[in-house]
Amino acid sequence: MIRDLFVQGAQMLLVLAVAPLVTGLARSLKARLLRRQGPPLLQPYRDLVRLLRKEATLAHNASWLFRATPYLVFSATWIAAALVPTFAAGMIFSWSADLIAIVALLGGARFFLALAGMDVGTAFGGIGTSREVMIASLAEPALIMIVFTVALIAGSTQLSTITTFMASPDVGLRVSLGLALIALIMVALAENARMPIDNPATHLELTMVHEAMVLEYSGRHLALIELAASLKLIVYMSLIACVFLPWGVASATGDRNALLLGAALYLGKLVACSIALGIFEVTIAKLRVFRAPDFIGAALMLGLLATLLRFVSEGL
Amino acid sequence: MASFEFASVMSLTASLASIAVLFSLCVLALAALRLKAASALIYLSCFVASAALLVSGATHLFRGSAPEALTLALGLPWLGAHFRLDALSSVFLVILNLGSASACVFAVGYGRHEHARGRVLPFFPVFLAAMNLVVLAADAFTFLVSWEFMSLSSWALVMAHHREPENAHAGYVYILMASLGTVALLLAFGVLAGATGAYDFASIRATPPAPLAAALVLALVLVGAGSKAGLAPLHVWLPLAHPAAPSHVSALMSGVMTKVAVYGFIRVMFDLIGAPQWWWGLVVLVAGGLTAVLGVLFALIQTDLKRVLAYSTIENIGFIFVGLGLALAFEANGLPAAAALAFTAALFHAFNHTLFKSLLFFGSGAVLNATGSRDMEKQGGLIHRMPVTAFAFLVGCAAISALPPLNGFASEWLTLQAILWSPQLEEWPLKILTPGVGGLLALSAALAGACFVRAFGVVFLGRPRSREAAEAREVDPWSLAAMGALAAMCLIVGLLPGFVIDALAPATQAAVGAQMSAQAEIPWLSIVPIAESRSSYNGLLVFAFIVSSMTIAALTIHWLASRALRRTPAWDCGFPDANPITQYGAGSVAQPIRRVFGDFVFRAVEHVEMPPPGSTAPARFRVEVRDRLWDALYKPISGFISYASEKLNYLQFLTIRSYLSFVFASLVILLLALALWPQ
Known part of the structure; x- marks a missing residue:
């Protein structure tokens, strides 16, 4: 029992600790690929510390919701990150929320962030909110369809069971899994405000979505939101890793060496994902906002197709 | 005795x-x-x-x-x-x-x-x-x-x-x-009672109708009960009548x-x-899925707060009917456990919808009382003036958007779990259409989130858009008590869904001949529809996690980093505008989604009147939205009725001779028909 709790706690701290690093890695790599020197790898940590120390400024008419949202968004994302298997599957609390609940937790974080965008009553906050909910209203069903596909293949919506099943030789090569993987990557890009949907580096107001929504935040509130955004990125990377790259994921009740090996492999997967993300982002241009639905709609269709294939045949 | x-x-x-x-x-x-x-x-x-x-x-x-x-x-x-x-x-x-x-x-x-x-x-x-x-x-x-x-x-x-x-x-x-x-x-009861005309339910139950008659009953009940519930395309009265009361x-x-x-x-x-036929489930399932998406899309573009809620009722009815359709299909396929799951999900969602929709309508009533208007474009910033109403309304919005750990999530989660059973259905049309319906449900759940971000954001957040909203006062304690009680129930039911599922078990047993396994005995008060390796959810634990990690984060930051706070004017990228109409309003928040679905569902047309340079006339922007179903279904019917009544009108002004000849002719025709009728 104590050991189980310790493993669970280790995962929560691990994702929290490496989340800014993943963001920093993708950022540095992008800069290098663009022939810029770029910020140091540890810059996101420094930014967080600096923001945490500063005083927070609030608009005169900001309500309690505006102040509570950063904490709510952070904790919902953190819990989602704690429930996705990273280095080990079958953690002590993994049964408390399945994959659908994890999707809904992330949806809850977005719900409150979108509300906070409207709280101060500025034009930019509203533009961010309205575009964010438009993107989310297509990305979330796409994600649910991917969940359906994976759940039907593994016979479970529990991520730990799915991971164990995916690592076993019963999986085989399936068309529906391939479609689901492509769709999941597209959704992950859209949900994390990445290219080609949103540009994480831009501060040109009319092209940004996520950044416009959190424009009024400062100090510790902004730090929490930035941390939550990094955590969300790592949730999606862990999700892709545990479903499609499940090798080396230890059992939470396994011995120490297996856990350490799992952790090392997990870090390796994160590095691989961030490198892939960095390379992808420099090779693609940002879409106009009203082209974004085409992109995410394609993900939705792929997800639907994958589910349909599973309904039609057990083998696909 | x-x-x-x-x-x-x-x-x-x-x-x-x-x-x-x-x-x-x-x-x-x-x-x-x-x-x-x-x-x-x-x-x-x-x-x-x-x-x-x-x-x-x-x-x-x-x-x-x-x-x-x-x-x-x-x-x-x-x-x-x-x-x-x-x-x-x-x-x-x-x-x-x-x-x-x-x-x-x-x-x-x-x-x-x-x-x-x-x-x-x-x-x-x-x-x-x-x-x-x-x-x-x-x-x-x-x-x-x-x-x-x-x-x-x-x-x-x-x-x-x-x-x-x-x-x-x-x-x-x-x-x-x-x-x-x-x-x-x-007519449905007439068909059910059959030639014997036994109208009590016990006799009807004892003599099930023939397949063709049963199909007729299904169609009639879908029209009769479906029109009252708001099933598309019979929903047209609902968004008009519900807000008017x-x-x-x-x-x-x-x-x-x-x-x-x-x-x-x-x-x-x-x-x-x-006993049901498999294709009944299909009809109900598809009607439910389409109703859900249509309802929430129209809810998204309304500017009257009560009409938003009325359209969202249509969406939730769609959800319930999807559950019922699945239950029929499972029952017909001899999968009682799955039928019990789907039926429980439908009943549970009906229960939840009563809680949060009543709460939200009370909230809209409180807003109407405080500001004298249901128009969302005249509200704003009410969270400062009506804090209790705002909090209760927020709980309702979160619950109806299916956010864990509130009650709406528990029932939608059960419905999705029931859909995951459906590959076991035998018939091909069901196999092909059920994943589509699953997609429609996922889409409508996500759109509902967008819809209620917009509803709460425009009405309660931001800056007041009218003098009435700026001077609104909190409503009376009775109204607050009713809203508070419902908000509390939304939370409690979401945290302990197992007890509700157990309470619904006898009804499920009676309806589909099976029930979900008892949930109250499961450790930690989780809900487990089928088996723990398959899926489980624990609202209580998720809630505890959220609360504790929020507390830890807040305490750590306030203790180790900074707790200083300063109030300043809004930043807004350096261009804050004092006029509250520069905020995003009800129309503008919905605009991206309206454009995405615009052509197909709403036939939305945007009219822009831009005066020439130098003119002092105001620029105008107007959006015209049409309900395609209304145009396709109801317009022709009402057109035909007025055409027919106009044509028949001339019968009203005939001479007595003409009337007598009409009577004579019809008598002859009827007698002829009687004589020629095959015995």
């Missing part, structure tokens, strides 16, 4: 007595109309009667009593009035009276501002009584009379403020659709009356008609 007999029908007798009290309250309301305290008196008495009905329903349900039946010497002399209280009735009795009781409490405060008391107070108790009678009726005649009482009393309440121009139109469309629905149900009645119509319609559908399709 006599006392024993009474004990066996105790809950039913108590329920019928409470209903009789409600009917008599109508007379009392008429008598006491001039008293100043009439409104409080009537609503409090209604509350007591609803509470009694709630208690008797709950007693029956939790005791697991055998069905109670009574026949009174009312109604048709050869039939009598049959009443029966079984598990299904008692579940709906609980759902109904939970909504009614909270509406009565809300109305004690809200009703004070009513200027047309004489048009509301007498009809309100009748409306409550009629809804309860529908649920208890056990013969077709009593059912239909109660159903019609329910329609007419709610129509009278919709017409309470009949001088507002839109309301008269709403009432007209409502009475037309309600009559259509009643006719359909009348006073807010506590809107809450009843949206939160409670639609559930009576769902009850009617369940009673016929799961009880009276016998």
Whole structure:
């Protein structure tokens, strides 16, 4: 029992600790690929510390919701990150929320962030909110369809069971899994405000979505939101890793060496994902906002197709 | 012996007595109309009667009593009035009276501002009584009379403020659709009763109809109950009529009356008609999925707060019908465990919808009282002026958007789990269409989130868009108590869904012949629909995680980093504009989604009038949105009726000779037909 709790706690701290690093890695790599020197790898940590120390400024008419949202968004994302298997599957609390609940937790974080965008009553906050909910209203069903596909293949919506099943030789090569993987990557890009949907580096107001929504935040509130955004990125990377790259994921009740090996492999997967993300982002241009639905709609269709294939045949 | 007999029908007798009290309250309301305290008196008495009905329903349900039946010497002399209280009735009795009781409490405060008391107070108790009678009726005649009482009393309440121009139109469309629905149900019961004409439910149950007749009954019940519930394409009256009524009645119509319609559908399709065919499930499933998406898309673009809520009711009804359709399909395929899961999900969602939709309508009523307008473009910043209402409304918005750990998530989660069973269905059309319906459900759930971000954000957040909103005052304690109680229930039910699932088990057992395994015994109060390796969810634990990690984060940051705070003007990238109309409003928040779905669903046309340079005329922007279903289905019908009546009009002005020749000709034709009729 104590050991189980310790493993669970280790995962929560691990994702929290490496989340800014993943963001920093993708950022540095992008800069290098663009022939810029770029910020140091540890810059996101420094930014967080600096923001945490500063005083927070609030608009005169900001309500309690505006102040509570950063904490709510952070904790919902953190819990989602704690429930996705990273280095080990079958953690002590993994049964408390399945994959659908994890999707809904992330949806809850977005719900409150979108509300906070409207709280101060500025034009930019509203533009961010309205575009964010438009993107989310297509990305979330796409994600649910991917969940359906994976759940039907593994016979479970529990991520730990799915991971164990995916690592076993019963999986085989399936068309529906391939479609689901492509769709999941597209959704992950859209949900994390990445290219080609949103540009994480831009501060040109009319092209940004996520950044416009959190424009009024400062100090510790902004730090929490930035941390939550990094955590969300790592949730999606862990999700892709545990479903499609499940090798080396230890059992939470396994011995120490297996856990350490799992952790090392997990870090390796994160590095691989961030490198892939960095390379992808420099090779693609940002879409106009009203082209974004085409992109995410394609993900939705792929997800639907994958589910349909599973309904039609057990083998696909 | 006599006392024993009474004990066996105790809950039913108590329920019928409470209903009789409600009917008599109508007379009392008429008598006491001039008293100043009439409104409080009537609503409090209604509350007591609803509470009694709630208690008797709950007693029956939790005791697991055998069905109670009574026949009174009312109604048709050869039939009598049959009443029966079984598990299904008692579940709906609980759902109904939970909504009614909270509406009565809300109305004690809200009703004070009513200027047309004489048009509301007498009809309100009748409306409550009629809804309860529908649920208890056990013969077709009593059912239909109660159903019609329910329609007419709610129509009278919709017409309470009949001088507002839109309301008269709403009432007209409502009475037309309600009559259509009643006719359909009348015919459905006629087909069910068959040639023998046995109208009590026991005889109907004993003689299931032939396949063709059963298909006819399905179509008629979908029209009859579906039109009352708001199933597309019969939903057109709902977004007109529900918002037109006073807010506590809107809450009843949206939160409670639609559930009576769902009850009617369940009673016929799961009880009276016998074993289902697989394709019934398909029809219901597809209708539900389309209704859900259509409802929420229209909810997203409305600017009238109450109309947003009415359209969102259509969405939730779609959700419920998807659950029911799945249950029919599973039952027909001999998968009772899956049918029990789908049916439980549908009932659970009906229960949840009553809680949060009543709450949201109360909130909209409070806003209407405080600012005098339902128009979202005139609100804003109410979270500062009405903090308690805002908090309760926020809980309702989060619950209806299916955010964990609130109640809406639990039932939508169960529905999705039921969809994951559906590859086991045998028939190809079901196999191919069910994932599509799953996608529609996921889409509508996500759009519902967007819809309620917009509703809460525009009304309660930001800066006030009108003087009334800037000077709004918090509403009275009665209204706040009703909203607070419902918000608390949304949370509690979300944290402990297992108890609700267990309470629904007897009704599920009666309807589909199986029930979900007992949830209350599962450790940590999780819910596990099938097996723990397959799926499980624990709202309590998720809530505890969120609260504790929020607390840890807040304490750590305040202790280790900084807790300094400064109030400044808004930043807004350096261009803050003092005019509140520069905020995003109801129309602009919906604009991206309207554009995405615009051509296909709404046929939205944007008109831009841009004056030439130098002109001082204002630029104008107008959006025209049309309901395609209205154009495709209702326009031709109403066009045909006016065409036909115009053509037939000339028959009114003939000479007596022409009339006599018409009579003669028709007599000859009828006799000829009779003579030539094959024996």
